[in-house]
Amino acid sequence: MLKVPEHQVAGHIASDGKLGPLVDDQGRFFKPLQGDSRGEHEAKFYESFTSNKMVPDHIHRYFPVYHGTQLVEASDGSGKLLHLVLDDVVSGYSNPSVMDVKIGSRTWYPDVSEGYFKKCIKKDRETTTVSLGFRVSGFKIFDHQESSFWRAEKKLVLGYNADGARLALRKFVSSNSPADSNSTPPNCAFASEVYGGPNGILVQLLELKEWFETQTLYHFNSCSILMTYENESILMKGGDDDVQAARAQVKLVDFAHVLDGSGVIDHNFLGGLCSFIKFIKDILQSVDKRDETETSPLENGN
Amino acid sequence: MLKVPEHQVAGHIASDGKLGPLVDDQGRFFKPLQGDSRGEHEAKFYESFTSNKMVPDHIHRYFPVYHGTQLVEASDGSGKLLHLVLDDVVSGYSNPSVMDVKIGSRTWYPDVSEGYFKKCIKKDRETTTVSLGFRVSGFKIFDHQESSFWRAEKKLVLGYNADGARLALRKFVSSNSPADSNSTPPNCAFASEVYGGPNGILVQLLELKEWFETQTLYHFNSCSILMTYENESILMKGGDDDVQAARAQVKLVDFAHVLDGSGVIDHNFLGGLCSFIKFIKDILQSVDKRDETETSPLENGN
Numbered sequence: 005m006l007k008v009p010e011h012q013v014a015g016h017i018a019s020d021g022k023l024g025p026l027v028d029d030q031g032r033f034f035k036p037l038q039g040d041s042r043g044e045h046e047a048k049f050y051e052s053f054t055s056n057k058m059v060p061d062h063i064h065r066y067f068p069v070y071h072g073t074q075l076v077e078a079s080d081g082s083g084k085l086l087h088l089v090l091d092d093v094v095s096g097y098s099n100p101s102v103m104d105v106k107i108g109s110r111t112w113y114p115d116v117s118e119g120y121f122k123k124c125i126k127k128d129r130e131t132t133t134v135s136l137g138f139r140v141s142g143f144k145i146f147d148h149q150e151s152s153f154w155r156a157e158k159k160l161v162l163g164y165n166a167d168g169a170r171l172a173l174r175k176f177v178s179s180n181s182p183a184d185s186n187s188t189p190p191n192c193a194f195a196s197e198v199y200g201g202p203n204g205i206l207v208q209l210l211e212l213k214e215w216f217e218t219q220t221l222y223h224f225n226s227c228s229i230l231m232t233y234e235n236e237s238i239l240m241k242g243g244d245d246d247v248q249a250a251r252a253q254v255k256l257v258d259f260a261h262v263l264d265g266s267g268v269i270d271h272n273f274l275g276g277l278c279s280f281i282k283f284i285k286d287i288l289q290s291v292d293k294r295d296e297t298e299t300s301p302l303e304n305g306n
Numbered sequence: 307m308l309k310v311p312e313h314q315v316a317g318h319i320a321s322d323g324k325l326g327p328l329v330d331d332q333g334r335f336f337k338p339l340q341g342d343s344r345g346e347h348e349a350k351f352y353e354s355f356t357s358n359k360m361v362p363d364h365i366h367r368y369f370p371v372y373h374g375t376q377l378v379e380a381s382d383g384s385g386k387l388l389h390l391v392l393d394d395v396v397s398g399y400s401n402p403s404v405m406d407v408k409i410g411s412r413t414w415y416p417d418v419s420e421g422y423f424k425k426c427i428k429k430d431r432e433t434t435t436v437s438l439g440f441r442v443s444g445f446k447i448f449d450h451q452e453s454s455f456w457r458a459e460k461k462l463v464l465g466y467n468a469d470g471a472r473l474a475l476r477k478f479v480s481s482n483s484p485a486d487s488n489s490t491p492p493n494c495a496f497a498s499e500v501y502g503g504p505n506g507i508l509v510q511l512l513e514l515k516e517w518f519e520t521q522t523l524y525h526f527n528s529c530s531i532l533m534t535y536e537n538e539s540i541l542m543k544g545g546d547d548d549v550q551a552a553r554a555q556v557k558l559v560d561f562a563h564v565l566d567g568s569g570v571i572d573h574n575f576l577g578g579l580c581s582f583i584k585f586i587k588d589i590l591q592s593v594d595k596r597d598e599t600e601t602s603p604l605e606n607g608n
Contacts, residue, residue, distance in 0.1 A: 109411065109574060114437050125427075135416050137573035166570060217580055268468060269584045271439035272411060275577025278519055282571045 013142035014104035018079030031095035034087040042260035103143035111226040137276030146235035208254040225261040315444035316406035320381030333397035336389040344562035351561040405445035413528040439578030448537035510556040527563040
């Protein structure tokens with residue numbers, strides 16, 4: 005039985021009879037192949053990437069596992085349609101907080117049609133894509149006070165400036181009620197466990213960055229970083245094995261516009277990734293500073 | 307006595323009564339302040355940068371030293387005009403080979419006028435700015451066979467694709483006649499001394515890269531890296547002190563479009579710089595491989 009994914013935060017969403025991805029209860033994610041060759045292009049990328057021996061193993065794990073294509077009943081009721089079959093990257097999480105961040109200072113690329121170029125660059129300039137080299141596309145957080153998910157409004161997310169993006173990245177790792185953040189600043193209670201630490205987001209982003217500094221295989225145009233962490237487990241933790249409690253995870257998704265690198269690094273993705281990394285580092289630094297300030301009076305015996 | 311600089315390879319050139327930079331015989335470079343506030347903007351940048359204690363000393367040395375502004379006779383005969391007074395970065399070289407590389411995958415930036423945006427993005431798409439994250443703006447090489455300077459034609463330089471840019475970067479460090487490179491491939495005779503080595507271009511670029519990964523002070527829009535080396539000294543070298551013979555030098559120039567970083571890294575410059583670094587590394591690697599192949603028969607006793 006296929007159903008609409010509960011934790012999708014961006015892209016086409018299969019609800020109200022529209023075409024979108026589906027999931028099964030075995031941890032598989034079914035993404036419909038779009039008619040305009042983009043789907044086919046994405047399938048080709050997965051075929052190439054999955055078998056590409058030039059991609060190191062530690063990099064393969066940042067991509068959803070690909071299981072080929074399959075004809076399944078489309079979510080819009082139009083009958084059987086070819087779908088990409090992927091591992092559902094949030095399957096196995098109880099209450100995942102998820103954020104989709106589109107990386108790069110442009111979503112268009114050389115040799116696109118004028119129509120596509122104009123559509124992309126308009127949105128790139130209206131969002132933080134040009135100014136920050138990335139844009140938040142959507143996110144949801146498990147709200148502990150309400151014991152339910154809070155979802156950022158798409159319209160607001162796409163209207164972020166630099167401060168808005170920064171606030172969203174703080175909110176994403178906070179335990180105080182996300183709906184109240186206009187009056188209460190996000191407390192970043194989970195920042196050091198989710199962004200920091202030996203298995204945190206930052207370490208994973210830095211590993212990706214290292215690869216992007218030399219890889220000339222692919223250009224990941226209009227591709228997103230999907231960050232996930234297990235929110236509930238952080239609150240319920242205890243004992244010695246806290247380290248992986250947050251299960252912070254970075255995955256790259258959306259490859260409908262990937263091109264051959266042709267011997268040139270993906271400077272567009274790399275530049276944006278470095279900018280994004282700086283935002284994450286800044287949050288970790290601000291939390292470290294706060295912790296120092298809070299503990300120093302005790303250490304001084306006051 | 308001010309005169310037209312001999313070694314300028316890009317930008318407005320003061321010849322035939324046009325407005326352009328001038329040099330004196332004391333190693334000073336005089337750059338006229340352009341009327342449309344760009345010159346003033348560049349002067350402001352130099353004032354800010356020169357006194358900015360947040361910029362480390364080892365980074366300051368990648369920028370021309372600034373000596374304020376001065377009224378001097380303009381090159382176009384229009385009378386006295388305010389000029390930036392800078393150190394002439396090629397003064398002291400006998401036969402400098404010089405290349406100007408504009409860094410970044412765009413030369414426009416947020417909040418420019420539509421006219422300026424359109425002008426820039428057209429040129430960015432026509433050149434390698436979008437595809438490579440940098441474009442060669444001009445270069446000259448000391449031609450040993452002719453004992454004179456060879457200058458790349460501006461029109462050809464601006465028409466480079468990825469292969470053209472790669473060839474130019476190889477040609478720039480070759481000893482065979484640059485004019486013949488269509489028939490004779492560049493030999494990259496100086497690559498390991500100019501691009502490689504402890505004082506070479508690559509080491510300097512990597513130092514700049516490290517700073518750009520964290521600096522959020524300035525965004526260097528439409529700024530160039532100027533590479534210079536002393537060509538003659540490489541041929542005339544001998545003895546033990548060869549290491550600095552090439553006097554390979556990296557300088558950043560052209561700051562008429564620098565903006566405040568406002569807490570965000572210059573991902574546009576950084577991405578382009580990383581791409582440029584990869585090109586330089588590739589050339590060094592190809593030369594290393596060739597050298598291995600050439601020496602291995604001897605080592606094997608053949």
